[in-house]
Amino acid sequence: MALSEERAPAPPRHIAIIMDGNGRWAKQRGLPRTAGHAAGAESFRRIANYCRTLGVEYLTVYAFSTENWKRSQDEVQGIMVLLRRYLEEALRDMDKNQVRFRFFGDLSQLSPQLRKLCRDAESRSGVYKVQVNFCLNYGGRDELVRAARRFAQDVAAGKCGPEDLTEERMDSYLYSAGVPDPELIIRPSGEKRLSNFLLWQSAYSEFVFMNVLWPDFMPEHLDEAIEEFHRRNRRFGGT
Ligand code: IPE
Ligand code: IPE
Ligand code: MG
Numbered sequence: 206m207a208l209s210e211e212r213a214p215a216p217p218r219h220i221a222i223i224m225d226g227n228g229r230w231a232k233q234r235g236l237p238r239t240a241g242h243a244a245g246a247e248s249f250r251r252i253a254n255y256c257r258t259l260g261v262e263y264l265t266v267y268a269f270s271t272e273n274w275k276r277s278q279d280e281v282q283g284i285m286v287l288l289r290r291y292l293e294e295a296l297r298d299m300d301k302n303q304v305r306f307r308f309f310g311d312l313s314q315l316s317p318q319l320r321k322l323c324r325d326a327e328s329r330s331g332v333y334k335v336q337v338n339f340c341l342n343y344g345g346r347d348e349l350v351r352a353a354r355r356f357a358q359d360v361a362a363g364k365c366g367p368e369d370l371t372e373e374r375m376d377s378y379l380y381s382a383g384v385p386d387p388e389l390i391i392r393p394s395g396e397k398r399l400s401n402f403l404l405w406q407s408a409y410s411e412f413v414f415m416n417v418l419w420p421d422f423m424p425e426h427l428d429e430a431i432e433e434f435h436r437r438n439r440r441f442g443g444t
Contacts, residue, residue, distance in 0.1 A: 216431050217388035219263035220256065221410070223402055224249060226394030226418030233418075239283035244420035246287050255424040257303060257335045259431075263384055264337050267402050271311070271344030285319060288341070292322040296329070305333040309380035310343035311351075338384060345404030352378035381406055389434045393417045393426070411437045 224245055231241030249266060256264045269284060295306070306326040315323070323341070355378045359365050365374075376382060387403065390410045397414045399407065413430040415422075 214435055216259045216261050217434060218261070219265065219385050219387040219389075220261050220427075220431075221265040221267075221387035221390045221403060221407075222252070223267045223390070223392040223400065224419045225267075225392060225396055225400075227420060229394065230418040230420040237283075238280050239287075241420060242280075242284050242287050246291050248420050248422050249291075251424065252422065252427060253304065253335065253337055254302070255427060259427075261335060263387070264335055265309070265340065265381075265384075265387060265403070266337065267340045267343065267400075269310075269341050269343070270401055271342055271347050272401065274314075285316065289319055289322060292319070292326055296322065296326055299326070299329055299333075300331050303332060303334040305329075305331075305336045307336060307338045307380075307384070308341055309338050309348070310341040311347060312342065314342050336384070338381065340402070343380070344401045345399070346401060348380055349405060375405070379405060386410065388439075389413065389430065391415065391427075391430045393419050393422050409439070409441055411439065 227241035227245040228238045229241070230244060231238050234240070249268075253264060253266075268288065273284075274281060295302070295304070299305075306323075306329075308323045308327060312320050312323055323339075352375060356365075356370055356374075360367060381403075386406045386408065387410050390399075390403065390407055391413045392398075393415045395414070395416045403410075411434050413433050415426060415430065417426055
């Protein structure tokens with residue numbers, strides 16, 4: 206191991222990625238958009254493995270948003286098939302890959318088959334090094350509305366009063382309950398927006414936007430984003 210690698214500061218505990226640019230990657234090659242999503246799935250495998258070797262504890266990935274249903278039926282169907290294949294494979298290789306899965310999003314809109322795969326993956330307990338939070342039919346606003354409803358139900362049931370809502374309690378109603386906020390959020394593809402990703406959790410995240418399409422995203426790009434993160438001066442409102 207090179208000395209410089211030995212001295213590299215620890216990576217962030219929690220990295221979140223908006224896996225964007227699959228469609229443009231396919232277009233550049235004259236391929237159907239679904240081919241871009243297949244290449245994107247490959248990229249995810251590569252980066253999840255790399256995060257494990259780096260010692261990243263949590264990797265949150267945006268795979269399908271509450272707005273992505275607006276796409277053609279063909280594309281949505283293609284994405285769902287890829288997700289199913291990926292999860293079947295992930296369930297098989299979970300112990301080897303030492304990964305644990307959590308799903309953030311409204312799974313009730315997914316097919317019963319896909320929902321079952323998500324539940325099976327979540328309920329598997331074993332030794333793991335990295336927790337992957339898979340955002341599937343996820344929307345930050347949807348997550349907040351759902352949290353508000355759940356709190357209102359607890360108030361209506363007499364379990365607590367309105368004044369009991371604190372930031373900590375709010376956290377406990379989110380899909381991400383118990384997961385520390387991401388220190389670093391990466392968006393490849395050149396777009397510079399959140400697109401309804403982790404609205405609450407990103408309050409003090411560092412953002413790194415990169416001009417690479419997700420299927421072309423390599424471990425070196427993650428290194429680059431982490432280096433950029435280490436150059437930032439995080440103040441959290443202080444001096
Ligand atoms: C991200 O890639 C994958 C999903 C949103 C499901 P896109 O499909 O958004 O790729 P672009 O942005 O059109 O290139
Ligand atoms: C965000 O990408 C959602 C995912 C990567 C899953 P989009 O491609 O849907 O975002 P917009 O439409 O460019 O904002
Ligand atoms: Mg996109």
